[in-house]
Amino acid sequence: MAGVWTFGSNGVFSLDQPPRGKKALLVHTATNQVVSSYTSLEQILRQLGWERYNGGDPDFLQFHKPPTIDLISLPRDFSRFGSVQMFDIVVKCPNTFHVKDE
Secondary structure, three states, X not given: OOOEEEEOOOOOEEEEOOOOOOOEEEEEOOOXXXXXXXXXXXXXXXXXXXXXXXXXOOOEEEXXXXXXXXXXXXXXXXXXXXXXXXXXXXXXXXXXXXXXXX
């Protein structure tokens, strides 16, 4: 559990959790547009030479960039697309995307 344990004067302790962070957004640097769907993300990735990889887990949408061994794995449900996947894309596509808080 994330947070800070605090002890009251009566000896009772509680977990104070930090406020929820802002939602992360993946932004295409060239257009300054927020990636709002896998359709728009796939279009950009294809322009960069990434191909859909169909040999993997059916719960994930995956992209491979030949001739590298790089693989981008995304949850098939876009609502589960989070900051971990966003930063993975930023690392594998330098100078193309960045992540910002909403």
